[in-house]
Amino acid sequence: MFLRLLYQSFRRQQRRKLLAGIAVTLGVAVATAITAVGVNVGDKINRELRTYGANIVVYPEDAALQVRIGDQEVKPTSSGAYLKESTLPNIKGIFWARNVLAFAPFLETQIQGPSGPIRVFGTYFDKQLRFGTEEFSTGVEKLYPWWKVRGEWPKDSSSDVLVGSQLASRIGKQFGDSIDFSGLPARITGILSTGGAEDDAIVAPLALVQQLAHAPDAIDKIYVSALTKPEDAFARRDPDHMTPADRDRWYCSPYANSIALQLREVFPGARAEQIRQAAQNEGTVLSHISGMMLLIALAALVAAALAVSAAMATTIIERRQEVGLMKSLGATASTIASLFVCEATLLALGAGIVGFFLGDVIARRIGQAVFQSDVSITPVLLPMVIFLSLLVTIGGSTAAIVRALKLDPVLVLRGDA
Amino acid sequence: MSVRASMFFHVLKRGLLGRGNRPLIAFVALSVAATMITAMLSLYYGLESKLNRDFRSYGANITLASADEQQLPSDAITRARSTLGPDAIIAPFAFAIGHTRNAQAVVVAGTDMDQVRRLNAWWSVSKWPDAEDEALAGARAESHLQLHQKGFVLDFAGRTLHLQQTGTVKTGSDEEDRIYVPLVTFERWTGMGPSLLEISAPGSHDQIISAVAKLQSAFPGMQVRPVRQLLQAQGGVVSRMRSVMLASTLLIALTVALCVFSTLTSSVLERRRDFAVMKAIGSSQTTVNALFAGEALTIAFCAGVLGYVVGSAVAAWISQANFHAVVAPQLSVLPLVILADVALALLAATIPLARLQRIEPAGILKGE
Numbered sequence: 036m037f038l039r040l041l042y043q044s045f046r047r048q049q050r051r052k053l054l055a056g057i058a059v060t061l062g063v064a065v066a067t068a069i070t071a072v073g074v075n076v077g078d079k080i081n082r083e084l085r086t087y088g089a090n091i092v093v094y095p096e097d098a099a100l101q102v103r104i105g106d107q108e109v110k111p112t113s114s115g116a117y118l119k120e121s122t123l124p125n126i127k128g129i130f131w132a133r134n135v136l137a138f139a140p141f142l143e144t145q146i147q148g149p150s151g152p153i154r155v156f157g158t159y160f161d162k163q164l165r166f167g168t169e170e171f172s173t174g175v176e177k178l179y180p181w182w183k184v185r186g187e188w189p190k191d192s193s194s195d196v197l198v199g200s201q202l203a204s205r206i207g208k209q210f211g212d213s214i215d216f217s218g219l220p221a222r223i224t225g226i227l228s229t230g231g232a233e234d235d236a237i238v239a240p241l242a243l244v245q246q247l248a249h250a251p252d253a254i255d256k257i258y259v260s261a262l263t264k265p266e267d268a269f270a271r272r273d274p275d276h277m278t279p280a281d282r283d284r285w286y287c288s289p290y291a292n293s294i295a296l297q298l299r300e301v302f303p304g305a306r307a308e309q310i311r312q313a314a315q316n317e318g319t320v321l322s323h324i325s326g327m328m329l330l331i332a333l334a335a336l337v338a339a340a341l342a343v344s345a346a347m348a349t350t351i352i353e354r355r356q357e358v359g360l361m362k363s364l365g366a367t368a369s370t371i372a373s374l375f376v377c378e379a380t381l382l383a384l385g386a387g388i389v390g391f392f393l394g395d396v397i398a399r400r401i402g403q404a405v406f407q408s409d410v411s412i413t414p415v416l417l418p419m420v421i422f423l424s425l426l427v428t429i430g431g432s433t434a435a436i437v438r439a440l441k442l443d444p445v446l447v448l449r450g451d452a
Numbered sequence: 453m454s455v456r457a458s459m460f461f462h463v464l465k466r467g468l469l470g471r472g473n474r475p476l477i478a479f480v481a482l483s484v485a486a487t488m489i490t491a492m493l494s495l496y497y498g499l500e501s502k503l504n505r506d507f508r509s510y511g512a513n514i515t516l517a518s519a520d521e522q523q524l525p526s527d528a529i530t531r532a533r534s535t536l537g538p539d540a541i542i543a544p545f546a547f548a549i550g551h552t553r554n555a556q557a558v559v560v561a562g563t564d565m566d567q568v569r570r571l572n573a574w575w576s577v578s579k580w581p582d583a584e585d586e587a588l589a590g591a592r593a594e595s596h597l598q599l600h601q602k603g604f605v606l607d608f609a610g611r612t613l614h615l616q617q618t619g620t621v622k623t624g625s626d627e628e629d630r631i632y633v634p635l636v637t638f639e640r641w642t643g644m645g646p647s648l649l650e651i652s653a654p655g656s657h658d659q660i661i662s663a664v665a666k667l668q669s670a671f672p673g674m675q676v677r678p679v680r681q682l683l684q685a686q687g688g689v690v691s692r693m694r695s696v697m698l699a700s701t702l703l704i705a706l707t708v709a710l711c712v713f714s715t716l717t718s719s720v721l722e723r724r725r726d727f728a729v730m731k732a733i734g735s736s737q738t739t740v741n742a743l744f745a746g747e748a749l750t751i752a753f754c755a756g757v758l759g760y761v762v763g764s765a766v767a768a769w770i771s772q773a774n775f776h777a778v779v780a781p782q783l784s785v786l787p788l789v790i791l792a793d794v795a796l797a798l799l800a801a802t803i804p805l806a807r808l809q810r811i812e813p814a815g816i817l818k819g820e
Contacts, residue, residue, distance in 0.1 A: 058710055065703045076696060080689055087510075087685040092624060100593060101629045102557045104547040181684045230680035308624040315574040316510045323506055324693060326774040327499070331492075331700050338488055338704045342711035345481065349718040397703070405695040 037370070041377055051350050052382065058346030059386035060393060062339035063424045067394025069335035071412045072401050073328035079406045080324050081262050081317070085136055086180045089258035090313035091295050093118065093305050098255070117142075117253035118305055120241065126259065127166035129297040131289050134262040137177035140254040142244050146217050146237075148206060154236035157244025162191045175238075178260050179229070186210035186225030191240045194219060197227040199234040217247055259298065259307075263291045265318030336423075343424070344431020347379060351435035358439045359447030368440050379432045380425060387424035391417055460739065464746050479751050481715040482797060485708040486759020486789050487766060492701040493788065494767035498779030499697055500690055502771065504656050507686040511572045512543070512650035513660050516667060517675045523645045528671070532649055535670045536663060539654040543567040544646035546638050550606040550613070550631070556596045559630045560606060562638020562646070571652055575627070579619035584637050587615040590628035594620055597631075606631070613641045657687035709796055716800030720744065720808075727808055728816035737809065744801050752797035756790035763789070 045052055095116035118140075126138055142157040159174035176188060187210075189195035196216075198208055203226050208214060213222045214237075221243070227233055245251055264270070270290040274282050286293055291309035298307040361371050395412050402410030507513075516532065518524055524544075525531075532542050546562040565588075569580055581588055587604075589597060597604045599617060606613045613633075621627055639645060653663040660683060668676045730740050764781035771779040808816075 054714075058714060061710060062707055065707045069700050069703060072696060072700070076693075080692070083688045083692060084685055086688060087681050100556065100558060100596060101626060102549055102559055104549065104559060179681070181681045230677050310624040311574050311576060312511060312572075312623065312625065314624075316506075319509060320503065320506045320689065323502070323775055324689075327495070327770075328696070330770050330774065331495075331697075331704075334488065334492070335700065335704050335707070338707040338711070341484060342707045342714075345711040346714045349714045352718055353721070401696065401699050405692050405699070 037374065040374055041381075044374075044378055045381070051353065055346050055350045056382055056386045059343050059382060059424060059428055060390040062343040062427070063387050063390025063420055064393035064397060066332075066336050066339040066423070067391050067412070067416065067420050068397035068401065070332045071394065071398040071410055071416065073325075073332040074413075075398075075402065075410045076328045077321060077325040078262075079402075079408065079410075081321060082136070083406075084317045084320060085260050085262065087313050087317070088179050088181075089138075089260045090263065090291055090310050090317065091259040091261055091298065091307060092310055093257040093259065093298050093302055093307040094255065096304050096306050098306075116304075117250065117255065118257065118302055120245075120252045120254050122302060123254075123257070124164045124166040125301040126257075126298065127164075127169060127171065129294070129301055130287065131261065131294050131297060134289050134294065136260045136262060137173050138257055138259040139173065139175045139178045140241060141256045141258065142241060142248065142250065142254050144244055144248040146247070150205070153202065153206075154232070155244055155247065156233065156236055156238045157241040157247075158238060159241060160188050160191050162241075178258060181229070182233075183228045184225040185228070186223075189224045189240060192242070193240065194221050194243050195224040196221045196237050196239040196243070197225045198223050199236050199238070200226050200228040201234045202236060205235075216243070219243070219247065257302075259294075261291070261294050262289065263294065263314060263317070264289045265322045266290060266292070266315065340427045340431075343427045347428055347431040348435040351375060351432055351439055355439055355442060355447050359442065359444035362440075362444040363448065371440060372436055375432060375436045376429060379428045383425045383428035384421065386428075387421045388417075390424065391420045394420075460743065460746075463743060464750070475747070475751055478716055478719050478748075478797070479755050481712045482752050482755030482793050483759045483762070485705075485712045485796065486756045486793050487763040488708045488759075489701075489705050489792055490760045490763025490785055490789050491766040491770070492697075492704055493785045494764055494779050494782050495770060496694070496697045496701055497782050497785070498767065498771055499693060500656065502775045502777060502779075503690050503693060504654070504686070505777070506775075507682065507689075508652055508654065509573055510682050511574065512652050513679050513682050513686075514651040514653055514664055514667065515675075515677050515679065516649040516651060516671060517647060519673060519675055523647050524649065524674075526645060528646070528649060531670060532651065532667065535666050536651070536653055540663075541567055541571045541652040543571045543650045544635060545648040545650060546635060546642075546644055546646040547648075548608055548638070548642045548644060550608045552596055552607075553598045553605055554596075558593050558596060558606075560608070560638070561630050561632050562635040562642075563632055564635055565632075568632075571650060572623075574623075576622040577619050581616075581618045581632075581634065583616075584634050585615055586618040586634075588619050588621050588632040589617050590630045590632075591620055591622045592628040593631055608642050611641060613637070656690065657683055705792070712796050713800045716748070716797060717804050720801050720804040724808055724816045727805075728813035731813040732817065741805060744805055745798060748797035748801045749794060752793040753790060756793040757786075759793070760786050760789050 095118055097116045099116070120140060123138075123140060126132065126135055129135070139158050144155050144157070145152040146155055147153075161172050161174045161176045163170065163172050174191070175182060184197060189197060194216075196214065198210075198214070203209070208223055210223050210225050213220050216239075221239065227238055241254070245253060269285065270288070270292055272281075272285070274285050274293070274296065277285060286296070291314040295307040295309055299305060358371060398410045398412060402408060516524075516528070523546075529542055529544055533540070536542070543564055544567075548560050548562075549557050550560040551557055565580055565582070577588065594617070597617065602617050604615055604617060606615065615633060621632065635646065651667075653660050655663070660678060664676055664678050668674075727740060730743075731737075768778045768781070771777060
C-alpha cells in the first residue's frame with residue numbers, strides 16, 4: 036500500500052514533482068559547479084602567475100660576484116665554476132618533478148661588435164630532452180611567454196640566433212641578415228623584445244654559445260618555473276633543525292624552499308634559491324584568490340540549500356488536502372511523514388545525480404571560457420553532493436511536513452485552513 | 453483622496469501588517485536574495501582593485517632611464533611625482549662599481565631607502581639602514597666585504613668611503629651581488645646622481661599603461677618601459693578572476709531567485725480565498741492585480757534596501773577577512789538590487805495570479 040502510494044504520487048503529480056526536481060537539480064548543479072571551479076581556481080591562477088617566469092634559480096656554489104651596470108661590466112676573474120648541461124634532465128627526477136613547468140639553462144659570453152662588446156646568452160628555445168623513458172621539451176619559449184619575437188624562433192640544433200630589439204637598431208641588423216659570431220657565421224631569424232637585458236643582447240642556442248666560449252657542457256645558471264604552495268610559517272623553518280617527521284612533511288610539500296633543496300640534491304656543488312619577487316608575491320595573490328573562492332563556494336551552498344528547502348516546503352504545503360484525507364482515513368502521523376520523507380529521498384537522489392552532472396558540465400564550460408582548460412571534478416565530490424542534497428531536501432521538507440500534520444483534517448478538507 | 457483609493461490603501465496596509473507571518477516570509481526571502489546579490493556584486497566590483505593592490509607588492513611596474521645610461525636630470529623625481537600623483541612609489545637608483553680592500557669589484561647602488569622599502573616589500577632584509585653611513589649588503593656580496601666589527605671600506609676612483617653594515621638583503625636575484633647605500637652618501641662619494649627610476653604606479657593594467665604614456669610625454673627622449681612580465685601576469689589574473697566572479701554571481705543569483713520565486717508563488721496561492729472574496733464583493737480584476745502588485749512592490753522595495761545594507765556589510769566583512777581591506781559599499785549596486793528584487797516579486801506574483809483568474813471565485817470559496 037505504502038509503495039503504491041509512493042508510486043502513484045510520482046505518477047499523478049508529475050508537474051509538481053518536476054518543479055521540485057528542477058529546483059533540487061539546479062541547486063545541486065550550482066553548488067557542484069562553483070565548488071569545482073573554486074577548488075580548481077587556485078591551480079589555474081597559479082599557472083597564470085607562472086607566466087611571470089622563473090621562481091627558482093640554480094647556480095654554482097662558488098660563482099663569482101656579478102659586477103655589471105648596464106653596458107659596463109668589470110669582468111670578474113672567472114672562477115670557472117659551471118654547472119653541467121648533461122645533468123639537466125635530472126630536474127625531472129626530483130620529488131616534485133611534476134610541478135616543474137619549465138626550465139632553461141643559461142650561459143653568458145661576449146663577442147666583439149662594431150662598437151664594443153655584445154652580450155650573448157646561450158639557452159634552450161624549445162629543446163627536446165629525455166629523462167629515463169620520459170620525453171619532454173623545455174626552454175625559454177615556455178619559461179618566458181612574454182618574450183616577443185618578430186620573425187621566427189631559432190631551432191636549438193641550428194646556428195640561428197635572436198637579436199635584441201635595441202641592439203638590432205643599434206647595429207642596423209634585420210631578421211634574415213647574418214652576423215659574424217667570432218668566425219662562426221650565424222643567421223638572425225628573429226628580433227627579440229623582452230623589456231629586459233635581452234633587448235640589448237644576442238640570444239643563441241646553448242650549443243653554439245658553448246662552442247663560442249670554449250666551454251663544452253657548461254652552464255652558468257638554470258632558471259626554473261615551478262608550481263609552488265604559498266609560503267607559510269612552516270615553509271620558512273630550517274629543515275636541518277626539524278624532527279624527521281616534520282622534515283618529511285616539509286620535503287613533501289611543494290614549497291619553493293623544498294623544491295630548491297631538491298634541486299640542490301640533483302646538482303652537486305650548486306646553490307638553488309627561490310626568486311623571492313616571484314615566489315613571495317605569488318603566495319599573497321594565490322591565498323587571497325583561494326580564500327575568496329572558498330567563501331563564494333560557501334555562499335553558493337547556502338543559496339542552493341535555501342532554494343531546495345523553499346521548493347520542498349512549497350510542494351508539501353500545496354498538498355495539505357492530501358494529508359487531511361489520509362489522516363481522516365486513519366493514517367498515523369508517522370506513516371504520512373515517512374511517505375513524504377521517502378518521496379523527498381527519491382527526489383533528492385534522482386535530482387542530485389542529474390544536478391551533479393549538470394554542475395560538471397557548467398564547471399567545464401566556465402573552465403573552457405575563462406581558463407581555456409578543463410576544470411576537473413573529482414568523483415569524491417559525487418557522494419558528498421548526494422549526501423548534501425539528501426540532507427537539504429529532507430531538512431527543507433521537515434518543517435513543512437510537521438506543519439501539514441498539525442492541521443485539523445476537517446478544516447483542511449473544508450478548505451478553511 | 454477618493455473613497456476607492458483610501459480603501460485600496462487600507463486593504464494594502466492590512467495586507468502588509470495584519471496577516472500573520474505570510475508577508476514576513478516573503479520579506480525574508482526577498483531580503484536574503486537582495487543580500488546575496490549585493491554581497492556578490494560588491495565583491496565583484498571590489499575584487500579588481502584588491503587584486504591590483506596585491507600585484508603592486510611585486511615591486512616596480514615601470515622603469516625610467518635615460519637612453520644612453522647617463523644620469524637623469526636632477527628634477528626627474530619631482531617631475532615624475534607630479535606626473536603620477538602621490539600614490540606612486542618612486543625609487544631612484546644610482547650605480548657605481550666600487551672596490552673592496554682586497555680589490556674585489558662590487559656594484560654599489562645609491563637609493564632612497566624609505567621608497568625602496570615600500571617598493572620591494574618582498575626583499576628579505578635583516579635590518580634596514582637609517583643613518584647616512586650605514587649600508588645594506590647583498591647576501592652574496594657580504595662575504596667579500598672584509599668586515600671589521602661591521603665596518604668596511606669601499607674605494608671609488610681613489611675616494612674612500614667608510615661604511616657600517618647594518619643589514620643583509622636576500623632576494624634570490626641580482627640584488628644579492630650589490631651593496632646599497634643611502635643616495636646622499638652615494639652622491640657625496642661619487643659625485644654621480646641617479647640613472648634609473650623604479651616606479652610602482654597604482655591601478656589596473658590599463659591605468660599603468662596610460663601612466664607609461666604620460667611619463668613618456670613628460671620625459672621625451674628617456675626610456676620609459678613597463679615591466680612587461682608583471683603587467684602580463686596582472687592583466688591575465690585580474691581578467692580571469694573577474695570572469696569567474698561574474699559566472700559565480702550569475703549562478704548564485706539564479707539559485708536565490710529560484711528560492712524566492714517558489715516561496716512567493718506559494719504565498720500568493722495560499723491567499724486564493726482573499727482573492728475570491730474580493731472578486732465576490734465586486735472589485736475589478738485590475739484592482740485585485742494592483743493590490744497584489746502593490747504588496748509585492750512594497751515588500752520588494754523594503755527587502756531590497758535591507759538586503760543592500762546587510763549585503764554590503766557581508767561583503768565588507770568577507771573582504772576584511774580575506775584581503776585585510778574593506779570593500780566600500782558600492783552605491784551603484786543599490787538600484788540594481790532593488791530593481792532585481794522588484795522584478796522578481798512581480799514575476800512571482802503574476803504567474804499564480806494569472807492562474808487564479810481562470811478560476812471562478814465561487815469555486816475557490818467552496819474549497820475546490
